[in-house]
Amino acid sequence: MHNPRLGADVVAAEQVQDVAVTTDGKVRFTLLLDASDDATLVREARLAVEGVEGVSDVRIDVTDPAEFAAGRDARRGAQRAAHTHGHTHGHTHAAPAAAPRGPARALPVMDAAPARPATPAAPTPVAYPHLGKIIAVSSGKGGVGKSTVAVNLAAALAKQGARVGIMDADIYGPNLPLMLGVNEAPPVRDNMIQPLMAFGVKVMSIGFLIERDQPAIWRGPIVMKVINQFLKDVAWGELDYLLVDMPPGTGDAQLSLVQATHVHGAIVVTTPQAVAVGDALRGVRMFERTGVPVLGIVENMSYLENPETGKPIAVFGSGGGQQLADEVQVPLLGQVPLDPRVVEGGDTGRPIVVAAPQTGAARALTSLAERVAERVAERYGVPAGR
Ligand SMILES: Nc1ncnc2c1ncn2[C@@H]1O[C@H](COP(=O)(O)OP(=O)(O)OP(=O)(O)O)[C@@H](O)[C@H]1O
Known part of the structure; x- marks a missing residue:
């Protein structure tokens, strides 16, 4: 070799x-x-x-x-x-x-x-063919909108007719319950944990299992156990995509996931600033080193739409996502504008692609979902039954 x-x-x-x-x-x-x-x-x-x-x-x-x-x-x-x-x-x-x-x-x-x-x-790594394509949504640092992108991507793929599951592997700050408006102990039937449903998406989060204010005393080895359990013991049924909302950075959870199963692709979320892009580059390299294909980059909070003209205003600089995509030679899958309705969607548990699909941000997230489906199909073929 x-x-x-x-x-x-x-x-x-x-x-x-x-x-x-x-x-x-x-x-x-x-x-x-x-x-x-x-x-x-x-x-x-x-x-x-x-x-x-x-x-x-x-x-x-x-x-x-x-x-x-x-x-x-x-x-x-x-x-x-x-x-x-x-x-x-x-x-x-x-x-x-x-x-x-x-x-x-x-x-x-x-x-x-x-x-x-x-x-x-x-x-x-164990293969779970019924989970479809397992896609990690990741970011180099926190706060760039990774969970926002993950939940909107899940909801948009479901709207497009795909069978979608989403789980978080973030034991320190599970966001899915709040962002998808579901938060209860998932029922257990026949020794299998039943995922909760939101907007046509099956959801499993560590947040369902821990108290909101419980200190994050869980560390490394627990991440592996939780990831394995979510893959193995959750009644996902047949999926086309399982999205995994990773914690920020390049730590235990990333490694645990790639050791636990075959990850079909990673999406790396960044913002246009150079510093966020530097962190994202490390994230990309980590996936590459573990043999996970990076499907592409998403630039979030890319610009603000001028309310009068609809023209983009670059608030945080521009070009970072493209620069990163060029550097690592993967496509820039989408640029999502800043929009207060995105925050509202996150806080009220109704992702913007569902709550306000006509907005620029929702349209960008919806076309992102199309691009992701295309990238997956290019690489692995169209999911069976679609
Ligand atoms: N395009 C956007 N426009 C406006 N606000 C946004 C946008 N994307 C995300 N936000 C807001 O930014 C904040 C951080 O987003 P989010 O929690 O998705 O980030 P994250 O990268 O997953 O962070 P962490 O992993 O640290 O939890 C949230 O309040 C979210 O609503």
Whole structure:
């Protein structure tokens, strides 16, 4: 497998580490992925290994090369310390052979303990074909209107006849209940959590399960559990799209989602200011590094419409979304104007595409939904039954 950045094979370039194989064909390895590495390497590596005869399962831990090196040094230090403690038993210890950094240090066939128990292997993503295309709506920083875009996109896709679900993975600030005007404990039937319905969209939020004022004491591992449970234990039925409203930034939830399932695409929301665009760029890179195709950029709060002429007034500068889209070579899927009715829609639980569909903002969000459906169809074909 060739890495275009290095002009070399990934194995020769020592990007593949800690290879372990079980007798029943499970393969696990660490892939060292530099920030500037090609986005598709993870998926290519998975496909390449899956294509090998006898391989039944592939787990890839994607790690930053610097982090990997730091972790290795720490492990070596610990190994040395362990070997220098006083021994009363009679055998001699071989010096802790500093593991030769040969290319792709293949461990022998391994059925017992993992080589590096301190770093749990990334779980193998589970496919949920009945959920349709899973699309993460993300942003580099908070407050750019990511949840607003997500709920309006969901409602607009449903209006266009698609079967749509939306869930949030934001344990710190779940916005869906307020923005979609639904907030009650979801019923449980046959051990499955029943999603709530709003504007033709099936909704599941952490906000349904926690008290509004409860402190956000949940951290990392809980995110993974919640995401898995929402994917597995919610009675979504057959969907065309499942939108996931991600927390801002590039943290646990993003990683948890891509480890939990195959994410078909990401939409990155930004505002026109350069600073928001810089954060968004990091968001895009994160998805690329984990093999999730970025479907495109949405520029929100792009401009204000002059109430008399309808002409755009650039309040926060202009061109940021396009600049980001050009830089990462994905389309700018839409530009949504600033409109106080968007806020009202969010606060009253009636998304603007439903409450005031004739407004410029609603029209921009509706055409955004069309563009997203087109992008998904270009990549994966038109959903069955549509
Ligand atoms: N196009 C718009 N015009 C006017 N107000 C908007 C627009 N988009 C979003 N807003 C408002 O901006 C605020 C932040 O939006 P939202 O909660 O969707 O952002 P977010 O990026 O999801 O933030 P966080 O992830 O931090 O919760 C909300 O009050 C929302 O109503």
